[in-house]
Amino acid sequence: MRAWLPLFLRLCVLALLVAFLVSPQVFEPLLKPLTQNGAPAIYNQGSLLSLALQHLRTVAIATVAAIVVAVSLAILVTRPAGVEFLPLSRSLVNIGQTFPPVAVLALAVPAVGFGEKPTLIALFLYGLLPIFENALTGLTTTPANVVEAARGAGMTGWQRLLRVELPLSLPIILAGIRLSVVISLATATIGSTVAAKTLGEVIIAGLLSNNLAFVLQGGLIVAALAVLIYDALSALERMAARRMGQVSAE
Amino acid sequence: MIEIEHVTKRYGDVAVVDDVSMVIEPRTVTVIVGTSGSGKTTLLRMINRLVEPTSGTIRLDGVDNRTVPGPQLRRSIGYAIQGHGLFPHRTVAQNIATVPSLLGWDAGRIRARVDELLSLFQLDPAAFGARYPHELSGGQQQRVGVARALAAEPNVLLMDEPFGALDPIIRTKAQEDLLAIQRRFGTTIILVTHDMEEAVHLGDRIAVMDAGRLIQYAIPAEILARPANDFVETLVGASDRPFKLLSLGAVRDAVEPGEAEGAAIGDEATQRDALAELLWSGRAAMPVTDDEGRALGRVTVNGLVKRAARPA
Numbered sequence: 001m002r003a004w005l006p007l008f009l010r011l012c013v014l015a016l017l018v019a020f021l022v023s024p025q026v027f028e029p030l031l032k033p034l035t036q037n038g039a040p041a042i043y044n045q046g047s048l049l050s051l052a053l054q055h056l057r058t059v060a061i062a063t064v065a066a067i068v069v070a071v072s073l074a075i076l077v078t079r080p081a082g083v084e085f086l087p088l089s090r091s092l093v094n095i096g097q098t099f100p101p102v103a104v105l106a107l108a109v110p111a112v113g114f115g116e117k118p119t120l121i122a123l124f125l126y127g128l129l130p131i132f133e134n135a136l137t138g139l140t141t142t143p144a145n146v147v148e149a150a151r152g153a154g155m156t157g158w159q160r161l162l163r164v165e166l167p168l169s170l171p172i173i174l175a176g177i178r179l180s181v182v183i184s185l186a187t188a189t190i191g192s193t194v195a196a197k198t199l200g201e202v203i204i205a206g207l208l209s210n211n212l213a214f215v216l217q218g219g220l221i222v223a224a225l226a227v228l229i230y231d232a233l234s235a236l237e238r239m240a241a242r243r244m245g246q247v248s249a250e
Numbered sequence: 251m252i253e254i255e256h257v258t259k260r261y262g263d264v265a266v267v268d269d270v271s272m273v274i275e276p277r278t279v280t281v282i283v284g285t286s287g288s289g290k291t292t293l294l295r296m297i298n299r300l301v302e303p304t305s306g307t308i309r310l311d312g313v314d315n316r317t318v319p320g321p322q323l324r325r326s327i328g329y330a331i332q333g334h335g336l337f338p339h340r341t342v343a344q345n346i347a348t349v350p351s352l353l354g355w356d357a358g359r360i361r362a363r364v365d366e367l368l369s370l371f372q373l374d375p376a377a378f379g380a381r382y383p384h385e386l387s388g389g390q391q392q393r394v395g396v397a398r399a400l401a402a403e404p405n406v407l408l409m410d411e412p413f414g415a416l417d418p419i420i421r422t423k424a425q426e427d428l429l430a431i432q433r434r435f436g437t438t439i440i441l442v443t444h445d446m447e448e449a450v451h452l453g454d455r456i457a458v459m460d461a462g463r464l465i466q467y468a469i470p471a472e473i474l475a476r477p478a479n480d481f482v483e484t485l486v487g488a489s490d491r492p493f494k495l496l497s498l499g500a501v502r503d504a505v506e507p508g509e510a511e512g513a514a515i516g517d518e519a520t521q522r523d524a525l526a527e528l529l530w531s532g533r534a535a536m537p538v539t540d541d542e543g544r545a546l547g548r549v550t551v552n553g554l555v556k557r558a559a560r561p562a
Contacts, residue, residue, distance in 0.1 A: 143335075143338075145331055145332070145333050145334075145335040146335050146336070146337060146338065148300075148331060148335055149329070149331060149334075149335030149336070149337070149395075150337070151300060151324070152298065152300060152324055152329030152331065152335075152408075153324065153325070153329065153348045153349050153352065153398070154320075154321045154322065154323070154324035154325030154326075154349060154352055155321065155348075155352065156321045159321075159352070163337075164337060167339045168338070168339060243339060243382065244338040244339045244382070244384070
């Protein structure tokens with residue numbers, strides 16, 4: 001019974017989320033008390049479902065780009081030929097993380113204009129660090145005797161990377177991706193300040209018109225998405241780790 | 251045949267392997283013995299070019315090993331290491347199939363070979379093939395490690411302290427298995443260890459290394475009887491070398507005519523086991539039988555003691 005409870009709760013959250021996105025009107029009575037002066041309780045300047053999908057799309061594009069760049073960079077600096085670039089790449093990626101996303105947006109708008117692009121740039125830069133650091137940890141901590149055995153068996157550098165090092169680092173890299181995705185899901189909301197179509201639009205509209213119901217529904221959808229995606233990626237990680245007989249962090 | 255000629259490996263100013271020359275005969279077991287830092291592992295790893303020598307040549311069946319690309323060379327030479335180094339994300343069958351699949355064998359041939367090796371190492375293919383390494387005991391992991399090294403039917407097998415992580419009982423069993431497999435396939439085995447006992451037990455020849463140099467390279471009886479210097483003598487262990495010497499001979503070779511009372515010993519047992527049994531049971535002689543139980547004669551304490559003396 002105990003073991004099923006978390007799964008049951010997650011399914012409930014998922015069902016609620018889908019129901020709210022598909023037919024938000026049903027929930028109107030619940031949110032009505034939060035509004036004042038007869039303001040609408042459900043966001044009425046666009047479909048919540050399409051905003052949520054746009055939000056996910058933006059995060060997905062930025063994350064995939066961050067994965068490709070961060071993992072390639074980590075692979076590069078852990079090969080014998082690339083070791084000298086390790087400190088440089090570390091500081092570059094760290095700069096990406098220290099730059100506040102709002103500042104990136106402000107700087108990116110004059111360069112690429114309003115819309116989705118500046119948000120993608122901000123999310124991409126912000127998402128690099130966790131993936132890069134974890135990929136680096138994974139690739140540098142593969143057990144020495146396993147890598148030695150792979151060399152002794154006659155694997156070339158590429159074969160070692162693809163058949164041994166990357167599969168062994170997979171759980172750690174997945175953990176980095178999970179962190180990155182959750183940060184991006186939250187950060188994407190501020191993309192709406194530069195006219196990106198994300199769930200931030202609902203929150204900002206609520207803040208502008210002093211409508212607590214808008215703020216709450218925008219925030220709750222983002223939160224539910226983050227929790228569900230976090231859980232799904234954690235489960236994936238545990239699967240990958242269990243296969244190797246590693247004890248998961250939980 | 252493996253010919254090692256004037257091989258030196260330097261890291262900076264330090265010669266880890268210093269001008270070593272030796273010839274390893276095919277289908278024999280050669281054990282390289284030395285303390286930590288003696289260069290024994292480095293010498294082993296230069297044979298399959300995991301380490302490149304600073305100078306000198308290593309020839310395998312007359313072919314300079316530098317004429318073959320490293321990965322290709324290593325696929326033709328078995329390699330087993332301490333702590334087995336199995337790939338934790340691959341099943342036992344996939345681990346054993348590593349080199350055959352690198353060589354591009356077809357799936358049917360790989361499966362047949364994996365099953366053959368698992369059976370050879372007393373692991374049921376149906377039960378163990380699909381398991382992951384962490385689901386096996388230490389002894390089973392070690393056997394899978396050796397099976398993986400032998401998968402592509404190499405003529406030469408390099409082993410770096412393969413039994414180091416095993417408890418004494420499983421180690422003895424693993425050593426017997428290795429000798430049986432060596433006799434079956436006729437593989438040339440070069441094994442590195444710090445344990446002289448293991449070297450005497452397994453080796454057709456023993457190479458003793460110290461501080462990068464090859465001190466003595468000879469058959470076990472020679473090493474025991476005439477250690478080249480004090481270092482070899484210490485390694486052999488002065489207090490029990492007569493017993494090591496006895497452990498080299500089978501009871502069959504020490505049989506004397508006559509009869510004796512009490513439990514018999516098989517003619518396959520070592521003379522050391524026979525002496526131990528005689529001392530423990532307080533007898534002066536015991537009967538010897540062959541593997542079908544026929545009486546062959548007897549062994550005596552006096553006879554064995556004479557054999558334990560330093561050879562002239």
